[in-house]
Amino acid sequence: MRILLIGSGGREHALAWKLAQSPLLGALFIAPGNPGTAQCGTNVALEVTRHADVIAFCKTEHIDLVVVGPEAPLVAGLVDDLDAVGIKAFGPSKAAARLEGSKAFTKELCVEAGIPTAAYARFTDCEAAKAYVRAQGAPIVIKADGLAAGKGVVVADTLEQALAAVDDNLGTGIVGAEIVVEECMFGEEASFFALVDGTNAVALASAQDHKRVGDGDTGPNTGGMGAYSPAPVVTAEIEARVMAEIINPTVAAMAKRGTPFKGVLFAGLMMTSAGPKLIEYNTRFGDPECEVLMPRLKSDLLSALLATIEGRLRPSDLVWSDDAALTVVYAAKGYPVKPETGSVIGSLDGAAALQGVTVFHSGTKRRDDGTLVANGGRVLAVTGMASTIKEARDRAYAAVDAIEWPGGFYRKDIGFRAL
Numbered sequence: 001m002r003i004l005l006i007g008s009g010g011r012e013h014a015l016a017w018k019l020a021q022s023p024l025l026g027a028l029f030i031a032p033g034n035p036g037t038a039q040c041g042t043n044v045a046l047e048v049t050r051h052a053d054v055i056a057f058c059k060t061e062h063i064d065l066v067v068v069g070p071e072a073p074l075v076a077g078l079v080d081d082l083d084a085v086g087i088k089a090f091g092p093s094k095a096a097a098r099l100e101g102s103k104a105f106t107k108e109l110c111v112e113a114g115i116p117t118a119a120y121a122r123f124t125d126c127e128a129a130k131a132y133v134r135a136q137g138a139p140i141v142i143k144a145d146g147l148a149a150g151k152g153v154v155v156a157d158t159l160e161q162a163l164a165a166v167d168d169n170l171g172t173g174i175v176g177a178e179i180v181v182e183e184c185m186f187g188e189e190a191s192f193f194a195l196v197d198g199t200n201a202v203a204l205a206s207a208q209d210h211k212r213v214g215d216g217d218t219g220p221n222t223g224g225m226g227a228y229s230p231a232p233v234v235t236a237e238i239e240a241r242v243m244a245e246i247i248n249p250t251v252a253a254m255a256k257r258g259t260p261f262k263g264v265l266f267a268g269l270m271m272t273s274a275g276p277k278l279i280e281y282n283t284r285f286g287d288p289e290c291e292v293l294m295p296r297l298k299s300d301l302l303s304a305l306l307a308t309i310e311g312r313l314r315p316s317d318l319v320w321s322d323d324a325a326l327t328v329v330y331a332a333k334g335y336p337v338k339p340e341t342g343s344v345i346g347s348l349d350g351a352a353a354l355q356g357v358t359v360f361h362s363g364t365k366r367r368d369d370g371t372l373v374a375n376g377g378r379v380l381a382v383t384g385m386a387s388t389i390k391e392a393r394d395r396a397y398a399a400v401d402a403i404e405w406p407g408g409f410y411r412k413d414i415g416f417r418a419l
Contacts, residue, residue, distance in 0.1 A: 001302065002027045002062055005041070006048050006078070007069030008034050010329075010362035010381040011287035014294040015069060015301070016040035017358070022302035029061065035372060036361025048073055051081040058087050065090065067305060071147055071284050074263075075101035090305045092283050095259035099250070100283040103180045104145050110278060113253040115246050117278040118182040118270075126170035132181055133162045143280075144169050145178040153221055155184065187272040188417060189279070190231045191289050192239075194247050194267075195304060197313040198260035201247050205296055205320045206234035207289040208417060213336060215413045222336045223378055226414030228326040228389055229292040233271055233417070242269065242276050250281070262308060291360045291381040292325035326392040326415050327383040328400050330408045332363065335377035339363075343407025345372045345379070351402040356385045356395045359403075374407055389418045 001024050005016055013036035019028055020040040028041030031048055046057055049072075058066065066082055068074055068091035077094035091097075098105045110117040118141070123129035133140060142165035144152035156162035169179045189211075193204035208231040213219035234242075246267055254261045266282035266289075285293070294301070299319040307313045332339035345364065352359040360383060363376015380403070384395030393415045400410060 001025060001064040003029070003302070004054075004058060004061070004063045004066045005030045005033075005037070005069060006054075006066065006073055008032050008037075009070065009287055010360045010378065011285050011290040012069040013037050013040070013360040013362070014290045014381075015067065015285065017360070018294040018297060018301045019067070022300050024300065024302045027061075029063070031057070034361045035364050035366050036359075048078070049076070051076075051078055054078065055082065055085055055087065058082070064088065065306070065309075067091070069284060071097070071100050071282065074283055075147060088309060090263060090309055092261050092263040093259065096254055096261040096263075097283045099254075099261070099265070099281040101147060102145055103143050103280060104178060106281050107180060109250065109253055113249040115249050115278055116275065118185050120180050120182045122178060122180050123170065124178045126166060129166045129170055129179060129181060130163055133166060134159065136181070136183070138162055139184040141182040141184050142166060142169065143180045143182065145180060155221070185270040185272055185277060185279070187270045188233050190234050190269045190271060191227070191286055192234065192242050192247075192267040192269050193285070193289070193293065194243070194265045195308045195313055195318070196247075196251055196261050196263065196265050197308045197311045198255065198262050199251070199311065200313045201243065201251050201265065202313055202315050202318060203239055203243060203247070204264075204318060205229050205293055206231040206239070207286070207292055208233070209286065209289055210411060210414055213411075215411050220336060222331075224286070224288045225329045225331065225411045226327055227286075227288045227292050228324065228392065228415045228418055229289070229296055230324065231418070238271070238276055242267065246276065246278050287362075288327050288329055288378075288381045291327040291383050295325045295358060295383055295385050296321045296323065321385075323385050323387055324389040324392045325383055325385045326389060326396050327360070327381045328396045328410050328414050329362075329378050330380040330382060330400060330403065330405065330410050331378050332374045332376065333407055333409055339374075339377040340407060341374050341376065343374045343405065345374060345408075346404035347402055348372065351382065351399040354395065354399050354402065356392070357399040358383045358385070359399065374405075379408060389415055393419070
């Protein structure tokens with residue numbers, strides 16, 4: 001099969017790395033890709049926001065399947081436009097991608113389907129939102145309604161922080177701006193993934209992300225500073241509850257609305273004293289969770305994606321390694337506020353050659369002379385795999401230490417909850 005993978009981050013490198021192992025693969029193109037994906041297939045300079053260009057490329061190159069990695073093209077309806085011209089694509093429709101594209105939409109669906117989640121209110125008026133925040137008190141959570149690259153959430157510990165977050169979102173005068181204000185749930189967070197074929201849902205392996213930029217879960221939220229899989233907090237009993245109380249009711253509710261969900265359903269969960277509750281949905285593989293899930297997946301990813309698209313998904317389509325995986329995100333100094341780009345990264349080959357280590361590129365580029373430099377906030381995802389989370393962590397950090405990059409930084413406590 002001839003595959004086009006959309007995206008340029010660490011998630012897409014992990015997907016390209018796994019797709020390249022499929023016996024079904026004939027050719028793999030990545031648009032726009034990065035220096036890491038170039039090792040797995042052919043990068044192409046497509047402007048993926050121009051759907052007509054993507055369609056033209058697919059027709060010229062006789063693409064059999066498009067795999068959409070990031071959320072923005074899904075919310076923009078790329079899958080719909082491909083489907084309209086008979087090109088097979090993996091990912092939800094624009095209507096189904098609203099589960100990620102609008103937090104307010106998801107909260108309403110939770111109420112409709114009886115899905116456990118935080119109490120909330122939604123606002124477009126700044127002063128009304130502030131009045132609600134003052135009445136509720138802190139801690140409280142302020143969320144931008146739309147896409148924000150994993151950084152649109154403020155967990156406000158004080159009333160002042162909460163009111164400032166409201167101003168940042170609604171005090172700008174942007175037409176159509178909306179926020180969701182939620183109660184602050186307490187417990188341990190986990191990432192839960194399922195493949196969904198419109199009717200059937202099959203759970204993937206569990207993972208746990210580290211959102212805050214600093215050690216000990218301090219500082220602002222980021223797109224993710226590291227992850228590990230499996231997550232010990234997601235026991236077999238918890239998985240069964242999540243499927244029964246959160247995932248399956250969501251799938252049924254979306255089908256009932258006439259917008260069946262097909263693709264990856266990524267539930268951010270809070271393990272509260274009352275059981276698992278939904279924080280929010282994403283409608284694609286997580287990043288950096290994908291960088292620990294793909295190394296643990298023993299079965300053929302491409303076969304599972306096809307089964308999902310064609311509505312014939314079965315639990316046997318996914319087989320997982322008993323080994324654990326842990327990834328450390330190596331980020332550019334200044335991230336997440338103002339990352340410094342252009343610094344030279346060295347000794348990557350030596351790090352990747354270490355036992356049980358895979359280095360996934362995220363925000364990198366190559367200069368004309370072949371030099372690898374930082375070109376984003378989260379630049380590398382260094383993954384270790386071993387029989388235990390502790391050993392996987394040790395391998396990942398040994399590889400991080402082998403990389404020569406003065407322009408980067410990383411958290412030193414990835415995996416601390418599991419250990």
